[in-house]
Amino acid sequence: MKKAMLLLSIFSLSFAQENLEELKRQLEEQRRLIRELEKKIEALEKAQKPEAKQEDKKEEKPIPADRTLQLRSKYEERLKAFQISPFRQTAFLPDISLIVDTSFVGRNKKDKELGELKIPGLYHKHEHDKHGHGALNEKRGFNLNYAELFFYAPVDPYFDLYATIPFSEHGAEVEEAYAVTRGLPGGFQLKVGKFRSSFGRLNSQHPHAWDFATQPLVYKVFFGDDGLTEKGIQINWLAPTPFYLLLGAEVLQGENEQSFGTDGFKIGTVEVSETRKPNLYVGFVKTSFDVGNLSILTGLSYGTGHSRIYHKHEGEEHAFAGKTKLYGFDLTARYNLDSIRYISFQGEYIYKDSKGTGFEHDGSTLNTEEVKKKQGGFYSQLVFKFDKRWRAGIQYNLINKNYVKKDGVKEDLPKNLPAYYAMLEFSPTEFSRIRLQAGQNRAFYEGGRRKTVNEVILQFNFAIGAHGAHPF
Amino acid sequence: MRVMLFILILVGFSLAQLKVVATYPWIGELVKEIGKDKVKIHIIAKGTDDPHFVVPKPSHIAKMRDANLLIIQGASIEIGFLPPLLQQSNNPRIQPGREGFLDLSQFVELIEKPQRVSREMGDVHPEGNPHYNLDPHNIPILARAVAERMCQLDSPNCSYYRANLEDFLGRWNAKLKEWDREFSKLRGTKVISYHKLYDYFLSRYGIVLVGTLEPLPGIPPTAKHIENLTAQAQGVKFILQDVYHEKRTAEYLAKRLNAKVLILPHDVGAMPEAKDLFSLFDEILRRFSQ
Numbered sequence: 013m014k015k016a017m018l019l020l021s022i023f024s025l026s027f028a029q030e031n032l033e034e035l036k037r038q039l040e041e042q043r044r045l046i047r048e049l050e051k052k053i054e055a056l057e058k059a060q061k062p063e064a065k066q067e068d069k070k071e072e073k074p075i076p077a078d079r080t081l082q083l084r085s086k087y088e089e090r091l092k093a094f095q096i097s098p099f100r101q102t103a104f105l106p107d108i109s110l111i112v113d114t115s116f117v118g119r120n121k122k123d124k125e126l127g128e129l130k131i132p133g134l135y136h137k138h139e140h141d142k143h144g145h146g147a148l149n150e151k152r153g154f155n156l157n158y159a160e161l162f163f164y165a166p167v168d169p170y171f172d173l174y175a176t177i178p179f180s181e182h183g184a185e186v187e188e189a190y191a192v193t194r195g196l197p198g199g200f201q202l203k204v205g206k207f208r209s210s211f212g213r214l215n216s217q218h219p220h221a222w223d224f225a226t227q228p229l230v231y232k233v234f235f236g237d238d239g240l241t242e243k244g245i246q247i248n249w250l251a252p253t254p255f256y257l258l259l260g261a262e263v264l265q266g267e268n269e270q271s272f273g274t275d276g277f278k279i280g281t282v283e284v285s286e287t288r289k290p291n292l293y294v295g296f297v298k299t300s301f302d303v304g305n306l307s308i309l310t311g312l313s314y315g316t317g318h319s320r321i322y323h324k325h326e327g328e329e330h331a332f333a334g335k336t337k338l339y340g341f342d343l344t345a346r347y348n349l350d351s352i353r354y355i356s357f358q359g360e361y362i363y364k365d366s367k368g369t370g371f372e373h374d375g376s377t378l379n380t381e382e383v384k385k386k387q388g389g390f391y392s393q394l395v396f397k398f399d400k401r402w403r404a405g406i407q408y409n410l411i412n413k414n415y416v417k418k419d420g421v422k423e424d425l426p427k428n429l430p431a432y433y434a435m436l437e438f439s440p441t442e443f444s445r446i447r448l449q450a451g452q453n454r455a456f457y458e459g460g461r462r463k464t465v466n467e468v469i470l471q472f473n474f475a476i477g478a479h480g481a482h483p484f
Numbered sequence: 485m486r487v488m489l490f491i492l493i494l495v496g497f498s499l500a501q502l503k504v505v506a507t508y509p510w511i512g513e514l515v516k517e518i519g520k521d522k523v524k525i526h527i528i529a530k531g532t533d534d535p536h537f538v539v540p541k542p543s544h545i546a547k548m549r550d551a552n553l554l555i556i557q558g559a560s561i562e563i564g565f566l567p568p569l570l571q572q573s574n575n576p577r578i579q580p581g582r583e584g585f586l587d588l589s590q591f592v593e594l595i596e597k598p599q600r601v602s603r604e605m606g607d608v609h610p611e612g613n614p615h616y617n618l619d620p621h622n623i624p625i626l627a628r629a630v631a632e633r634m635c636q637l638d639s640p641n642c643s644y645y646r647a648n649l650e651d652f653l654g655r656w657n658a659k660l661k662e663w664d665r666e667f668s669k670l671r672g673t674k675v676i677s678y679h680k681l682y683d684y685f686l687s688r689y690g691i692v693l694v695g696t697l698e699p700l701p702g703i704p705p706t707a708k709h710i711e712n713l714t715a716q717a718q719g720v721k722f723i724l725q726d727v728y729h730e731k732r733t734a735e736y737l738a739k740r741l742n743a744k745v746l747i748l749p750h751d752v753g754a755m756p757e758a759k760d761l762f763s764l765f766d767e768i769l770r771r772f773s774q
């Protein structure tokens with residue numbers, strides 16, 4: 013027992029000794045830590061001094077007169093009332109902007125006359141809903157082209173959402189509403205919803221980003237007033253190259269009224285079934301590189317789908333069912349004189365190849381024929397920004413291929429269909445723009461005779477809300 | 485086979501480097517000082533560009549695709565050109581909120597923050613004046629922020645970055661003493677500037693800004709505004725002019741006020757003399773003391 017006690021005491025003593033050592037060590041450690049902390053504080057104080065100095069200096073500056081000071085103090089009283097609501101979500105409000113486009117049009121053709129003009133083999137006006145922007149600058153005199161709401165916000169860490177909702181005087185339309193992935197690896201991006209197809213150069217741009225008040229002729233005849241805007245999905249891949257190289261594919265519903273269409277129709281006794289859905293496949297490749305101050309952006313596009321086009325006008329019906337292929341080539345060359353001024357050339361060639369059956373029904377007899385169409389045209393434009401607020405530009409449009417064969421017989425159609433425009437614009441800021449455009453369209457016909465349309469457009473465009481980015 | 489090997493080596497080499505995209509040259513200089521040969525830098529704007537209006541060339545998108553880090557000046561100065569580039573970069577690493585996105589305006593106190601904003605006030609930034617890079621005392625704080633982020637993204641080279649940072653700070657702080665001494669002689673000098681571009685520099689050294697040639701930020705000078713400015717601008721010694729705006733107004737007013745037009749670089753590369761961060765401030769000093 014004694015032995016045991018002795019052993020225990022020795023043990024505890026040595027333990028105490030050890031404890032003491034431990035404590036000493038800890039104390040030493042603490043001291044070291046404190047010294048270190050002191051050093052850190054000193055360093056921090058030193059680092060903060062310049063900032064403090066800056067504060068002092070600021071007070072030396074003359075304080076600008078503030079007319080709103082009194083108003084603001086009133087405001088703040090009222091703001092307190094709002095702060096009572098603890099579940100406010102205003103911090104999550106998306107970016108919103110409203111773009112208003114209005115114009116004054118002078119034209120040598122009355123509105124009704126213009127509506128009856130045709131571009132042979134390519135275009136004739138037909139009534140469709142007027143909810144979106146539809147045709148711009150449609151009437152002589154004053155036009156409200158659109159008041160367009162734009163929304164953007166990240167949905168979550170994985171998606172961004174964009175929506176564009178143009179209002180006309182008659183209603184609203186969802187022109188675009190799509191989500192884009194934020195985090196796909198390997199340079200991939202996915203877009204899903206309703207969007208302007210990336211076919212070509214101008215198609216994905218909204219009208220307010222265009223350099224001219226009117227749509228290029230090739231776009232009007234192949235895509236219609238709203239462009240190729242479709243529901244669907246896009247995948248694009250940015251190649252890991254030192255220059256810009258983007259490849260993309262789209263699967264789209266393919267409801268475009270000028271070139272595609274999905275719904276079946278009944279004409280006379282013939283019933284044509286609806287197409288496969290989705291109906292339209294688009295592929296594109298775009299590349300860009302710089303040579304000094306010159307930036308080149310160029311691309312190739314391809315689209316293929318079935319066509320179902322059916323129109324009824326004053327008891328007469330005509331329709332087309334077949335397949336359509338579209339080919340596009342675009343080139344932009346922009347020479348930057350400095351960060352403000354530039355000269356930019358932009359051109360696009362679009363070629364359309366359609367095959368199928370044409371139907372005509374005048375109420376009693378139905379006429380069907382085999383139709384082959386090969387049509388193409390381009391626009392090319394030169395825009396010069398010569399001042400921070402001023403731009404001038406010219407645009408040349410031409411449909412130079414208009415080959416239509418019906419039942420093996422070539423139709424005699426005009427194939428030299430030009431239109432020319434010149435514009436001068438003044439932008440007081442990035443948010444307002446006044447544009448004067450004058451032009452002549454020699455593509456319209458009536459009863460086999462060319463009808464020249466001359467027009468002058470004074471266009472006003474305003475944007476409020478979130479800051480839009482400048483297009484390239 | 486040999487070609488394959490070469491490509492592999494090339495790929496391996498390019499992987500070894502941290503790829504950084506900076507919006508402005510002065511940020512690029514910080515990255516170069518800290519990263520030296522361990523980083524590959526691409527700068528979007530040119531020194532001669534108006535920082536508010538940079539051309540959003542698609543070629544930048546290709547560089548942003550592979551970047552590990554995007555460093556911006558922030559305070560909405562890039563709003564006109566960066567968002568679409570970023571969206572098209574298809575690069576999740578550099579999106580806002582990720583580790584590869586660094587907004588330097590978060591590290592300095594911005595001045596002239598408006599109490600309310602409306603576009604009737606011109607091009608005002610709700611965050612405050614974004615041209616904070618022209619206070620030389622902000623540079624060390626920003627250099628540290630850049631180095632820290634590079635360390636996070638590339639920890640094997642962290643000690644290298646830190647050593648370069650210390651070296652840079654040593655040289656910078658030595659220069660700061662000289663600049664402080666020299667620029668302090670300008671205290672109380674009255675100046676006019678075209679845009680509120682130099683305000684951080686001016687308030688640092690107690691130089692008094694009497695007015696701007698622009699009636700409102702981003703709005704070009706008007707005859708009436710210049711007339712009013714002339715009336716209240718007695719005793720103005722210098723008219724500070726950037727490299728990218730028209731110079732006629734400054735010259736006209738200088739004649740009226742018997743003042744001198746000083747064309748000052750606002751960023752590295754704005755003029756040939758301002759070839760790095762040091763010579764940027766040296767050149768400003770030289771032009772003031774001429």
